[in-house]
Amino acid sequence: MSDAREYxxxxxxxxxxxxxxxxxxxxxxxxxxxxxRLASLSARVxxxxxxxxxxxxxxxxGLRVLVVEVAEGGSVPTVSDLAPSLFLEAEAHDLTGVTIExxxxxxxxxxxxxxxxxxxxxxGVAPITQHETPATVEGSPLRPSVGAGQDGLPIGPQHPxxxxxxxxxxxxxxxxxxxxxxxIGHVHRGIEAAxxxxxxxxxxxxxxxxxxxxxxxxxxxxxxxxEAVAGVTPPDRARAxxxxxxxxxxxxxxxxxxxxxxxxxxxxxxxxxxxxxxxTTMDLLxxxxxxxxxxxxxxxxxxxxxxxxxxxxxxxxxxxxxxxEVEDLQRRxxxxxxxxKRLDQSGQVGLDxxxxxxALGPNGRGxxxxxxxxxxxxxxxxxxxxxxFARTDPAGTVGGRLRVRLAELTDSLxxxxxxxxxxxxxxxxxxxxxxxPKGQSxxxxxxPRGEVIYHIVGDGTSTPERVKVRTPTLxxxxxxxxxMPGAHVEDVPSIIASLDPCISCTER
Amino acid sequence: MREPVGQSPWILVANAGSCNGCDIEILATLxxxxxxxxxxxxxxxxxxxxxxxxxxxxxxxLGADILRDLASQMPDPHVVLATGACAAAGGIVGDxxxxxxxxxxxxxxxxxxxxxxxxxxxxxAGVLKAIAVLTRKRAATAEVDA
Numbered sequence: 001m002s003d004a005r006e007y008x009x010x011x012x013x014x015x016x017x018x019x020x021x022x023x024x025x026x027x028x029x030x031x032x033x034x035x036x037r038l039a040s041l042s043a044r045v046x047x048x049x050x051x052x053x054x055x056x057x058x059x060x061x062g063l064r065v066l067v068v069e070v071a072e073g074g075s076v077p078t079v080s081d082l083a084p085s086l087f088l089e090a091e092a093h094d095l096t097g098v099t100i101e102x103x104x105x106x107x108x109x110x111x112x113x114x115x116x117x118x119x120x121x122x123x124g125v126a127p128i129t130q131h132e133t134p135a136t137v138e139g140s141p142l143r144p145s146v147g148a149g150q151d152g153l154p155i156g157p158q159h160p161x162x163x164x165x166x167x168x169x170x171x172x173x174x175x176x177x178x179x180x181x182x183x184i185g186h187v188h189r190g191i192e193a194a195x196x197x198x199x200x201x202x203x204x205x206x207x208x209x210x211x212x213x214x215x216x217x218x219x220x221x222x223x224x225x226x227e228a229v230a231g232v233t234p235p236d237r238a239r240a241x242x243x244x245x246x247x248x249x250x251x252x253x254x255x256x257x258x259x260x261x262x263x264x265x266x267x268x269x270x271x272x273x274x275x276x277x278x279x280t281t282m283d284l285l286x287x288x289x290x291x292x293x294x295x296x297x298x299x300x301x302x303x304x305x306x307x308x309x310x311x312x313x314x315x316x317x318x319x320x321x322x323x324x325e326v327e328d329l330q331r332r333x334x335x336x337x338x339x340x341k342r343l344d345q346s347g348q349v350g351l352d353x354x355x356x357x358x359a360l361g362p363n364g365r366g367x368x369x370x371x372x373x374x375x376x377x378x379x380x381x382x383x384x385x386x387x388x389f390a391r392t393d394p395a396g397t398v399g400g401r402l403r404v405r406l407a408e409l410t411d412s413l414x415x416x417x418x419x420x421x422x423x424x425x426x427x428x429x430x431x432x433x434x435x436x437p438k439g440q441s442x443x444x445x446x447x448p449r450g451e452v453i454y455h456i457v458g459d460g461t462s463t464p465e466r467v468k469v470r471t472p473t474l475x476x477x478x479x480x481x482x483x484m485p486g487a488h489v490e491d492v493p494s495i496i497a498s499l500d501p502c503i504s505c506t507e508r
Numbered sequence: 509m510r511e512p513v514g515q516s517p518w519i520l521v522a523n524a525g526s527c528n529g530c531d532i533e534i535l536a537t538l539x540x541x542x543x544x545x546x547x548x549x550x551x552x553x554x555x556x557x558x559x560x561x562x563x564x565x566x567x568x569x570l571g572a573d574i575l576r577d578l579a580s581q582m583p584d585p586h587v588v589l590a591t592g593a594c595a596a597a598g599g600i601v602g603d604x605x606x607x608x609x610x611x612x613x614x615x616x617x618x619x620x621x622x623x624x625x626x627x628x629x630x631x632x633a634g635v636l637k638a639i640a641v642l643t644r645k646r647a648a649t650a651e652v653d654a
Contacts, residue, residue, distance in 0.1 A: 157570070157574055158522065158553075158555075158574050158577075158578060159553065163521075163523070163528075163531055163535075164523050164526075164528065164531070165523055165570070165571065165574060185570055186523075186525070186568060186570040186571055186574070187523070187525050187526070187565070187568060187571070188525075188568060188606055189525055189566065189568060189601045189604050189606050189607050190601075190604040190605040190606035190607070191601065191604055193604065193605055193606075194601070194603070194604035194605065205600065206600055206601070206604075209527045209529065209600055209601065209624075210527065211527055211528060212526070212527040212528035212529025212530065212531070212532060212625065213528050213529075213532060215527075215529070256532060271539075272539055272540055275535070275536065275539035275540070275541075276539060276540045276541060278536075278539075279536065279539070279541040282536070292533070292625075292627065293529045293532065293533060293625050294529055294624055294625070502528060503528075504526060504527045504528045505528075
């Protein structure tokens with residue numbers, strides 16, 4: 001191995017040490033062979049050139065980072081053939097303009113995401129005007145080519161089956177999908193760039209609004225990243241309250257996507273049913289945090305709201321009552337043969353497949369990948385509040401992913417209840433300094449949709465120098481593309497819904 | 509000429525760059541707990557059949573194209589309801605660098621609904637207000653035609 005140096009980090013602040021990168025590919029293959037998974041890639045613009053940080057994760061051993069410096073006008077080789085990182089590399093290119101050599105895998109090429117500017121390179125700072133709308137790339141590799149005797153089926157950006165704007169291109173041979181392409185960028189708001197222009201305490205509410213569904217996990221992970229840079233440990237009571245909120249959030253998110261999946265397969269009453277139960281979860285979230293959607297509950301140092309004793313006991317009872325309602329819904333869905341006859345046959349991907357695609361969270365567990373960051377030290381949960389095992393299903397189908405989410409509903413409610421039952425006494429806030437010290441942190445947590453990672457670079461001021469957010473849904477797009485060929489066209493909506501897409505956090 | 513449909517306006521939700529927060533609250537408004545259908549509102553993805561457009565999110569460059577397209581396909585008169593702080597005035601992402609701000613930068617907006625996100629009861633109130641605006645617009649159109 002070369003002098004490409006590594007840093008083992010979990011929640012520790014690290015000192016950046018620039019290295020050369022000639023043997024990047026060797027280092028990546030070596031880590032892969034030892035079982036490390038490429039989790040994220042963060043690029044930042046230096047005074048001259050770029051710096052790339054490759055974060056690897058190994059179950060039970062936390063995160064580890066390879067740092068590579070690229071001189072002005074230089075480039076790094078792609079590693080996407082060694083570790084699934086194509087989208088990470090494309091994103092790094094689009095956000096910072098760094099050159100990555102050798103990316104030519106269809107259908108996603110760097111420079112093809114329709115951003116008006118290179119947002120983090122300096123020219124992204126000025127507000128855009130209406131004349132800078134990017135032109136559609138003609139003959140783009142994002143649009144798969146339609147052969148003789150085949151039909152093209154474009155879906156989106158605005159389409160009745162899509163709750164959010166995304167462009168999907170399907171190539172059909174009769175009723176079978178033979179190829180698929182996807183084009184994103186409709187909801188790109190430039191949040192990463194904005195986080196680097198705001199004080200960290202103004203950045204937390206913005207990070208929370210990366211996604212309106214899993215907003216708690218974003219404020220949680222961003223807060224932990226700030227705490228890691230600042231060297232602050234939140235009080236035990238705050239950590240338990242955070243778990244309670246995050247598990248209730250997981251319940252509402254899973255109920256939402258279960259309803260969405262049932263609607264996508266044509267079962268409108270199932271959608272209404274799941275969302276009716278979800279309203280109780282929303283009430284619980286509101287009682288705990290004060291808000292239904294963007295909670296404003298988790299902040300660096302702790303939580304903003306405490307639970308008094310009568311309310312704690314009342315919440316425990318309310319969660320227990322909600323659990324019965326959820327179990328009733330589980331029974332109704334699990335006993336409906338028409339659902340399972342259809343869903344157990346579509347969208348199949350094996351264990352090797354999801355590992356190669358890097359689909360974590362319920363999507364990976366639905367193919368038997370027993371990975372759950374909540375069980376690990378680096379996931380940040382207190383030891384007594386970690387789930388004892390990861391819910392998995394060997395099927396790997398749409399049905400398998402649905403069964404995992406259904407089972408996790410009751411698990412999460414039990415964890416939320418346990419967090420309140422064993423709530424430690426004490427403070428709910430620790431003091432965080434206004435200025436972030438020089439240093440970096442890489443932090444990841446288990447979001448309802450997979451793995452969310454924050455990388456924050458502090459430079460001694462109150463504004464972070466670099467904030468990189470790796471969202472679970474962008475990592476699920478390759479899985480979507482892989483599942484499309486061979487699917488029946490009528491199964492396309494349910495396969496999309498089974499991966500739990502969220503375009504707003506895909507694009508930020 | 510199209511006959512006015514009275515009290516049963518159909519709704520189109522257009523996401524111009526939203527974080528999903530408003531979108532899920534709109535969906536919650538459609539489900540049994542709040543049930544916007546009791547006021548005749550029905551969520552339809554088709555702009556050609558819709559009377560009220562609920563815009564969510566600060567408008568991104570690509571979102572602006574979608575909004576203009578959708579509005580041009582809707583029958584007249586129609587009502588645009590800017591749902592949530594972002595659509596109403598740009599909100600927290602109004603100055604992030606890749607948004608134009610609120611929906612009224614692109615389209616004439618009839619009803620503004622602040623809140624991050626607005627609660628389902630608030631969205632219901634906004635839709636009722638939009639129905640009132642729609643009725644007024646239709647009456648005005650009928651007078652001109654008469």
